[in-house]
Amino acid sequence: MRTKSQSMNNEHEFLKLFCVTITDYASSMLECGALSSTIEDSVHRISDEYGIKTDVSILPRRVLIAIWTIDQEHSYNNIGRTIKHGINISKVVELSQLASEVEATHMSISDLQEKIRSINSETRMNPNLVLVLTAMANASFCRLFGGDAIAMGIVFVATLCGFLIKQKMLKNKFDGRLTTFASAIIAAIISSCGIAYGWSETPHTALATSVLFLVPGIPFLNAMGDMLRGHHLCTVSRIAEAIITTACLSLGLCLAMLLMNIEW
Amino acid sequence: MDLIFSTIQDGIFAAIASIGFGSISNAPWKTLKHCGWIAAVGHATRFLLMSLGLHIIFAVFAGAILIGYFSRTVSQRTGILFESIAFVSLLPMIPGMYAYRTMQSFISFIQSAGYAENAASIQMMSYNALMTLAIILMMAIGVMLVPKKRSL
Numbered sequence: 421m422r423t424k425s426q427s428m429n430n431e432h433e434f435l436k437l438f439c440v441t442i443t444d445y446a447s448s449m450l451e452c453g454a455l456s457s458t459i460e461d462s463v464h465r466i467s468d469e470y471g472i473k474t475d476v477s478i479l480p481r482r483v484l485i486a487i488w489t490i491d492q493e494h495s496y497n498n499i500g501r502t503i504k505h506g507i508n509i510s511k512v513v514e515l516s517q518l519a520s521e522v523e524a525t526h527m528s529i530s531d532l533q534e535k536i537r538s539i540n541s542e543t544r545m546n547p548n549l550v551l552v553l554t555a556m557a558n559a560s561f562c563r564l565f566g567g568d569a570i571a572m573g574i575v576f577v578a579t580l581c582g583f584l585i586k587q588k589m590l591k592n593k594f595d596g597r598l599t600t601f602a603s604a605i606i607a608a609i610i611s612s613c614g615i616a617y618g619w620s621e622t623p624h625t626a627l628a629t630s631v632l633f634l635v636p637g638i639p640f641l642n643a644m645g646d647m648l649r650g651h652h653l654c655t656v657s658r659i660a661e662a663i664i665t666t667a668c669l670s671l672g673l674c675l676a677m678l679l680m681n682i683e684w
Numbered sequence: 685m686d687l688i689f690s691t692i693q694d695g696i697f698a699a700i701a702s703i704g705f706g707s708i709s710n711a712p713w714k715t716l717k718h719c720g721w722i723a724a725v726g727h728a729t730r731f732l733l734m735s736l737g738l739h740i741i742f743a744v745f746a747g748a749i750l751i752g753y754f755s756r757t758v759s760q761r762t763g764i765l766f767e768s769i770a771f772v773s774l775l776p777m778i779p780g781m782y783a784y785r786t787m788q789s790f791i792s793f794i795q796s797a798g799y800a801e802n803a804a805s806i807q808m809m810s811y812n813a814l815m816t817l818a819i820i821l822m823m824a825i826g827v828m829l830v831p832k833k834r835s836l
Binding site for chain 1: 694697700701702706709710712764780781783788
């Protein structure tokens with residue numbers, strides 16, 4: 421692999437390009453919610469393939485990259501910043517598969533850069549489909565907690581409305597915490613109809629499960645995953661974010677219960 | 685017989701929940717189709733063990749180990765990242781209720797007057813917070829305990 425870098429006329433140009441590309445790669449992975457150990461592992465696999473020594477430190481919202489040639493003659497440093505887009509598992513999967521692809525095909529750096537760019541520009545799943553799937557998921561959650569068919573229906577409608585509000589607010593660049601708070605209030609108020617009108621046998625289950633689609637499951641699990649692999653700084657930042665989101669959704673639920681005059 | 689039927693039912697609803705919650709995080713279809721059945725197996729195991737009288741923490745741990753095992757198998761066959769299969773399959777087991785009850789009891793602690801009421805709220809709060817933490821930790825440990833297999 422060493423020959424690849426030597427064959428370029430200017431080793432510095434090569435190193436600079438590699439540094440920019442790998443920073444791009446690592447910060448894309450961090451912003452879409454990959455585990456820190458996954459980021460480190462993928463970055464090391466790619467740089468081994470190009471015959472470069474890379475050291476990566478992952479901070480809550482920054483990635484520090486230092487690269488060296490094997491003979492420690494030349495080096496470059498870079499800091500990657502992340503933009504918050506929310507968790508995107510599709511991107512994590514494709515970026516980690518890109519590392520295996522690099523190992524298998526020995527692609528050139530400009531090809532790698534092009535691939536990272538094309539993965540970053542992919543669109544998310546159809547929002548209407550996500551809306552329906554989430555509503556179905558939350559309705560089946562209600563069933564798992566022992567709700568009856570009418571309670572499931574109530575939760576389905578409540579989630580549909582709550583998640584629609586969330587999608588619209590995020591699209592209009594509202595703050596994430598405010599969005600969680602607002603959609604929790606909407607979902608909880610709609611699902612408290614069951615209690616107000618006596619529609620179901622288990623109206624309290626409907627109310628309690630209506631806001632569960634807002635619980636940040638992946639950030640909680642990522643935090644624990646990072647903790648088990650020794651990335652304690654990332655653990656703290658991820659768990660703080662998850663706790664703040666949970667606090668916002670419970671505040672929304674409590675306010676809705678207060679408005680509807682329901683005891684908890 | 686009744687227990688077997690409700691276990692299967694639990695698995696089916698857990699699969700729907702996993703796919704739906706996975707789609708919020710934009711998990712791709714090639715991952716979601718595996719997450720569905722893995723989540724069903726894990727959650728049904730948890731349900732079965734809890735119906736047999738096991739504590740929720742041990743039941744979650746057993747379910748998580750199974751999820752970890754199947755996710756590892758699928759991950760090595762298809763080349764999809766292990767964590768993205770395992771974590772999406774774990775989503776139906778996230779203790780969401782415990783998590784927001786912590787905040788609810790915090791609010792009732794602020795509202796409450798008198799020693800007995802205060803103590804009850806603070807006890808509820810710490811119970812819910814610790815249960816949330818313990819369950820999520822057990823889920824992560826259970827999944828990560830499963831080692832990489834050398835070859836399949």
